Amino acid sequence: MQQSSHPKPIRSGSQTHIAAFNSSLSRRDFLKQSATATLLAGLLIYKHSFAKELSTSVSTKDFTSHQKATLESVQLQLFPDDGDGPSASNIHAYRYLQWALTDPENMADGDKGFIIEGIQWLDNLSKQQHSSNFITLNPKQKHQLLEVFSHTSKHENWMSLLVYYLLEALLLDPVYGGNPNGIGWKWLEHQPGFPRPDNKHTYRHFLYDQDSGKSV
Amino acid sequence: MKAPSVIKPSSNSVQDADICIVGSGAGAGPIAYELSKAGYSVIILEKGGWYTEKDFFKDEQLSRHDVFQSQFKDERHVLNEPNDDGGWSNDTTAQFWGGNIVGGASNFMSGYFHRLKPVDFRLVSIFGKIKGANTVDWPISYSELEPYYTKVERIVGVSGKVVKHPHLEPRSTKDYPFVPTAEHPIAGWFDKACHTLGFHPLPMARGILSKPYNNRRSCEYSGYCGSYGCSSGAKASSRAALLDQAIATGKCKIIPYAKAFHINSDQKGNATSVDYFDTNNPEHTLANAEKNALSIQAKIIVVACYSIESARLLLSSPGVKHPNGIGNNHQQVGKNLHCCSGGTGHGVFEYDQFSKQQADDLKIRGPFFNRALQDWYVIDDKKAFSKPVKGGTLDFVFDPPSPTSDANSLKREDGKLLWGSTLKQRIKSSFTQSKDFKFEVFCDWLTNDDCHVSLDSKEKDKWGSPIAKVKAGFHPHDMKVAQYLVDRGKEVMTAMGAQTVWGNAFSAPTSNLIAGGLRFGNDPKTSALDADCRVHGTDNLFVSDGSFMPNGGSVTPTFTIYANSFRVADKIKEQLS
Numbered sequence: 016m017q018q019s020s021h022p023k024p025i026r027s028g029s030q031t032h033i034a035a036f037n038s039s040l041s042r043r044d045f046l047k048q049s050a051t052a053t054l055l056a057g058l059l060i061y062k063h064s065f066a067k068e069l070s071t072s073v074s075t076k077d078f079t080s081h082q083k084a085t086l087e088s089v090q091l092q093l094f095p096d097d098g099d100g101p102s103a104s105n106i107h108a109y110r111y112l113q114w115a116l117t118d119p120e121n122m123a124d125g126d127k128g129f130i131i132e133g134i135q136w137l138d139n140l141s142k143q144q145h146s147s148n149f150i151t152l153n154p155k156q157k158h159q160l161l162e163v164f165s166h167t168s169k170h171e172n173w174m175s176l177l178v179y180y181l182l183e184a185l186l187l188d189p190v191y192g193g194n195p196n197g198i199g200w201k202w203l204e205h206q207p208g209f210p211r212p213d214n215k216h217t218y219r220h221f222l223y224d225q226d227s228g229k230s231v
Numbered sequence: 232m233k234a235p236s237v238i239k240p241s242s243n244s245v246q247d248a249d250i251c252i253v254g255s256g257a258g259a260g261p262i263a264y265e266l267s268k269a270g271y272s273v274i275i276l277e278k279g280g281w282y283t284e285k286d287f288f289k290d291e292q293l294s295r296h297d298v299f300q301s302q303f304k305d306e307r308h309v310l311n312e313p314n315d316d317g318g319w320s321n322d323t324t325a326q327f328w329g330g331n332i333v334g335g336a337s338n339f340m341s342g343y344f345h346r347l348k349p350v351d352f353r354l355v356s357i358f359g360k361i362k363g364a365n366t367v368d369w370p371i372s373y374s375e376l377e378p379y380y381t382k383v384e385r386i387v388g389v390s391g392k393v394v395k396h397p398h399l400e401p402r403s404t405k406d407y408p409f410v411p412t413a414e415h416p417i418a419g420w421f422d423k424a425c426h427t428l429g430f431h432p433l434p435m436a437r438g439i440l441s442k443p444y445n446n447r448r449s450c451e452y453s454g455y456c457g458s459y460g461c462s463s464g465a466k467a468s469s470r471a472a473l474l475d476q477a478i479a480t481g482k483c484k485i486i487p488y489a490k491a492f493h494i495n496s497d498q499k500g501n502a503t504s505v506d507y508f509d510t511n512n513p514e515h516t517l518a519n520a521e522k523n524a525l526s527i528q529a530k531i532i533v534v535a536c537y538s539i540e541s542a543r544l545l546l547s548s549p550g551v552k553h554p555n556g557i558g559n560n561h562q563q564v565g566k567n568l569h570c571c572s573g574g575t576g577h578g579v580f581e582y583d584q585f586s587k588q589q590a591d592d593l594k595i596r597g598p599f600f601n602r603a604l605q606d607w608y609v610i611d612d613k614k615a616f617s618k619p620v621k622g623g624t625l626d627f628v629f630d631p632p633s634p635t636s637d638a639n640s641l642k643r644e645d646g647k648l649l650w651g652s653t654l655k656q657r658i659k660s661s662f663t664q665s666k667d668f669k670f671e672v673f674c675d676w677l678t679n680d681d682c683h684v685s686l687d688s689k690e691k692d693k694w695g696s697p698i699a700k701v702k703a704g705f706h707p708h709d710m711k712v713a714q715y716l717v718d719r720g721k722e723v724m725t726a727m728g729a730q731t732v733w734g735n736a737f738s739a740p741t742s743n744l745i746a747g748g749l750r751f752g753n754d755p756k757t758s759a760l761d762a763d764c765r766v767h768g769t770d771n772l773f774v775s776d777g778s779f780m781p782n783g784g785s786v787t788p789t790f791t792i793y794a795n796s797f798r799v800a801d802k803i804k805e806q807l808s
Contacts, residue, residue, distance in 0.1 A: 093650045100655055120296070158651070165648060175648050179639060182658075186635040188290055203662035205634050206596045208289025208455025210462055218292040221299075225511075228280020228332070228487060 078131070083109065084150045085134050086177075092157050093174065094181050100202040103181060111184035111193035112177075118219070126176065133173035140164055188212050244525045248274040248484075249807065251505050251529035253491040253544065256335020257792040258535030258776030260469030264386070264476060265800035267483035271807065274527050275474070276489040276507050278536070279331030284471070287338075287460030291635050294458055299338070300328035306692040308539065309700040312739070313681075319702070323690065326742040327539055327701065333485055334470030336537065336743065337789060341457030342438030342466055343626050344389050345786035346380050346794075348400040348608060349373035350621065354675070354782060358621055364677035364706050365567055367781050370753045370762035377403055379794035384408055387472040387793055388444055391436030398608040412441045412450050412599050416592035417668060417727075421602045421627060424726035430719075435603040435626060438467035438789065447471055452597035458631040489525070492517065492696050493548050494532060494772065500552030502532040502772040508694055517695030531803055535776040535796070538568060542684040542748040542778065543699040545759075545766070558766035563759040564749060565684035568701070569783050571744035572709035573623065573672035574717040576734025578724030581665045585728075593666045600668065602627040604723070607716055608785060615715055622712060623674035623785030625720050630669050637661070668729070670720040672736070673785045674713050677706035684748050703740040710736050746777035746788050763802040764795070771806075775799045 078086065087109045096102035103109070116127045134149075141149040141160055152160060165171045184193025186200065190212050194200065200207055212218075221227050249271040252259045259275060267273045279299060293299070301307075303325035310327075311319040329336025350357055352369040360366065381403050383389065390409035393402065411434050418434075425432035439456075442449050447464035456466070464471045477483035486507075493506040506524045508515035515523045534541045542565040546556035558564055582590040607622035638658050642649055649657060676682070681704025686697040713736035724732040752758025755767040764779050766772040775796040777788045784791065 094655065095651055097652045097655065099652070100659060161650070165650075171648050174650060175642065178642050178648065178650060178654070182638045182642070183635055186638055187292060190290075191292065200634075203634070203638075203659060204594075205632075205662060206454060208453040208459065208632065209451075210288055212288040212290040212292075216286070216288055216290075218290065218296045218298050221286075221293065222296060228282050228286070 078113070081148075081150070082131060082134055085137065085148070086112065086130070088150050088157065089137070089161070089174075089177060090181060092154075092161050093178055094185070101185070101198045103184075105195075106181075106184045106193050106199055107195055108181050108184040108193065111191065112180045114192050115180055115183060119223075129173065129176065133170070136170055136173070137161075137164060190214055190217055244523075245504070246274060246525075246527050248272045248527060248529045250274070250531045250533060250803070251276065251527040252533040252535060252775075253505060254278075254335060254534070254536035254541075254776065255333045255474060255485060256330070256469050256535065256537065256776065257337045257789050258774075258796050259335070259533070260337075260387075260473035260477075261383075261793060261796035262533050262535070262773075262775055262800045262803065263483050264473040265797065266803060267477040267480040269804055270482065273477065273483040274529070275333075275483065275485045276491045276505060276527065277331075277333050277335075277485060277487050278490045278510065279333065279487065281333040281485060281487040282338075282460070284460075284462050284464050287462040289453055289455035289459055289462075291633055293460075294633070295636070297325065297328070299330050299332040299460070301325065301331045304693075306698065307690075308698060309687045309690060310740075311700065311702040313704055324742075327537075327745065329537055329743050333487055334468040334474065337438075337468040338460045338466075338470065339458050340438065340466070340468075340787075340789055341628065341631075342789070343603075343628075343787050344391070344436045344438045344467075344790040345603070345605075345624060345784075346400050347373065347376070347784035347786065347791050348398060350609060351675075351782065351784040352376075354621060358619065361677060361706070361708055364679055364708070366677060367750075367752060367757065369781055370751055370758075373400065376791075376794055376798060377401065379797045380790065382797050383790060383793045386797075387438065387467045388440050388447070389436050389438055389467070389790075390441040392434045394431075394433055396431040396433060396605060398605045407436055409441045409444070411601060412437055412439050413452060413597070415595060415598040415600050415629075417600055418602050420727045421600075421723070424723055424728075425604070428722060428726055430604055430606050430723070433603045433605060435599075435601045437599070437601065440465040440467075445472075445476065454596040454629075455632055456599075457628075458633075490694065491536070491544060492520075492524075492694060494534075494544065494550075494557055495526075496548070496550030496553055496557055496769065496772075498551055499770075500550065500768050501770050502529075502557065502766075504528040505532055515694065531771050531773065531807065533773045533775050533799075533803075535774065537776060538745045538748040538778045539684050539699050539701055541774055541776055542568075543686065545749070545774075546684075546686050547696055552768065557772065558749075558759055558768055560768055561756050563755070563757065563767075566748070566759070567678040567750050567781065568682050568684055568703075568748040569676040569678050569746055569780070570682075570703065570705075570740040570742075571783055571787070572674040572676040572705065572713055572738075573741070574713045574734060574736035575672065576670045576717050576720045576724065577732070578668050578670075578727060578729030579665050579731040580668065580728065581730045583664070584730055596632075600627050600629055604719070607719060610712065610715060612715075616711075620708075620712060621675055621785070623672060623716050625670050625672055625716055625723075627668065627670045627720075627723075630667070634662075665730075668724070668727075670724070670734070672713055672716040672720060672734075673787065674709060674716065675782050675785055677709055678747060678750075678782065679704055679706050701740070705738045705740075710738055713737070744783070744787060746780045746783045746792075749774050749778035750781040751779040752781065764799045765802075773799055773803065 090103035090108045094103040255277040391407040422432045450465040451463045488510040489507045491507045495504045548557040604625040610622035611619040687700040717734040749759040751760040
């Protein structure tokens with residue numbers, strides 16, 4: 016196991032957290048931690064320009080059927096049914112993604128607009144190389160195209176964001192729509208804590224429910 | 232940056248109390264507990280919500296979305312850190328919020344409860360001055376705080392076992408009132424390795440109940456502890472251990488979602504009232520404070536809202552006798568802030584290198600590692616330092632589980648994104664083929680002229696008050712001490728049989744272990760508080776969080792904050808009687 020593969024003290028600009036107290040890995044730190052600094056700066060700047068223009072106009076709409084088919088197909092490449100552990104479809108990755116993109120912070124980051132834009136980039140490359148959209152390719156062609164696609168850092172960031180949501184679908188509590196019956200936990204031999212959240216006590220209830228935390 | 236002057240809320244928005252406390256964490260709990268039990272009326276202003284055991288689910292999303300902390304968009308900090316090129320960075324961050332919730336950050340602590348030692352109170356007398364550091368001796372001795380540590384062990388509930396070792400601090404009781412919490416098998420491996428190396432393995436005392444006490448259940452060993460709220464009440468949060476009992480007296484009232492922004496003072500310089508906003512009311516802003524602000528008038532006002540914010544509140548509260556912020560006539564408010572210097576290290580144990588039984592032992596989740604080393608609390612090693620220096624503590628711990636974050640941290644290798652079966656195999660291997668044990672090093676962060684809090688001249692929070700600016704300069708001496716201890720931790724991990732071992736000292740501020748900024752002392756020219764933690768230049772304004780500490784000691788500070796707050800409670804009782 017490589018040292019680089021482990022969470023390190025978070026330097027998000029750049030304080031250190033240690034387990035002795037609240038060492039929460041917030042989602043944002045997490046995005047920062049998980050990409051190299053240069054790539055990340057690019058992604059954030061890019062996403063922010065989207066946030067301004069698109070967060071209200073795009074994020075409330077559903078994906079089109081073409082967008083949905085493309086995303087499901089890309090997710091299966093990123094997290095395939097390879098005989099070892101659940102696939103993207105087994106962990107309900109698409110359904111989870113749809114729900115996660117309704118999170119106000121994710122909306123403010125312009126994630127949905129960025130994801131839709133990426134589908135176009137991918138189709139453009141597919142048309143260049145195969146004269147047709149990504150979803151029409153066979154599995155081998157899809158894999159090879161994504162390999163080429165990932166060589167551009169902007170495109171790789173797009174794939175990275177999809178992986179980010181995929182891994183949330185794999186390991187967050189099933190109450191959030193992914194990881195059905197703890198399929199991801201079982202595969203990774205992870206023992207969840209208890210009590211587990213129920214559908215009246217998700218993080219969104221704590222953050223956005225008017226009656227949350229008023230008194231005992 | 233000048234803060235707003237006196238606010239005068241309309242009279243129908245004013246409440247009276249004997250004591251008003253700003254904040255509800257470890258510095259606030261003992262004051263509320265002691266004073267309400269003594270029959271005084273107490274009002275607590277807490278910026279966050281009021282949650283209890285039934286709200287604390289083991290859900291990674293709660294911390295990923297900072298559910299119990301101020302949101303970045305509402306209120307943040309400016310952070311200046313030293314750059315590699317000798318300049319200073321300038322960023323904004325939300326990382327210094329420990330817990331904006333009734334009970335404060337103590338809800339989310341791991342609860343490693345080490346006492347300070349006599350040496351921590353007399354660093355200058357014992358080790359001499361260090362150039363570039365502002366170290367001072369404390370105005371009180373260990374023996375004055377000792378009875379209060381004992382009180383915390385009994386009232387707040389500390390579990391553990393006292394073991395003799397070269398740096399054991401004097402105790403007035405033989406042992407902790409609660410037996411140790413359940414231990415992970417790795418603790419046995421640790422003890423064996425330490426004995427081989429000639430070190431003194433210590434069971435670590437915890438602010439966690441090993442048996443039920445005062446309507447709190449015992450630890451239930453869910454394996455999700457540090458950074459998660461406690462659903463059994465075993466963790467000694469200020470709310471579970473103290474505030475619930477204070478409320479039960481009928482004399483203590485908590486107002487959640489109450490953001491204090493200004494302390495008023497009179498012609499004599501004494502504090503008269505605290506102004507606050509209801510954070511759920513969008514009309515409540517500084518611009519229309521005269522119309523909307525709420526206020527608590529009290530005989531005694533206590534500030535305990537975490538080092539950075541306590542200094543910010545004082546700086547934001549000028550008055551007739553306090554033109555630069557209350558208690559700041561000698562420019563000491565916000566000065567001598569300190570973090571916890573130190574480092575972390577890891578030992579990775581690969582299951583296939585051990586017997587089936589050993590591997591099964593390593594996989595157990597629930598009980599605690601609970602081990603520490605204090606052999607180098609003072610380092611006397613001529614090969615490393617020309618004379619004895621203050622050292623520190625090594626705690627051997629489990630990282631709080633955060634599987635989603637862990638998996639995401641594996642998605643890049645050498646900067647390149649992994650995907651497909653390659654990614655799946657890497658995640659599977661990391662989760663199922665080995666166990667990563669961690670150690671954390673705690674040393675003093677030497678106070679210095681480049682580590683302090685001030686009000687930012689540009690940025691304001693959502694209510695219109697200037698936000699705090701944190702300058703986090705560190706002293707190079709700290710890195711040397713930390714590295715020395717990290718190396719000892721690596722020796723232990725290797726002796727335990729880890730296949731991969733590494734560790735690093737760090738100079739970045741530990742955002743959840745900040746203290747100082749309003750240090751206590753006898754001289755108003757070099758301290759912000761007197762020896763009783765009363766703000767200089769006032770008779771009735773106290774600070775009872777970690778701000779008072781001239782140095783942090785080489786341990787996490789919560790136990791000491793609790794103890795000192797009980798001491799301050801006695802001083803306040805004396806003053807009121």
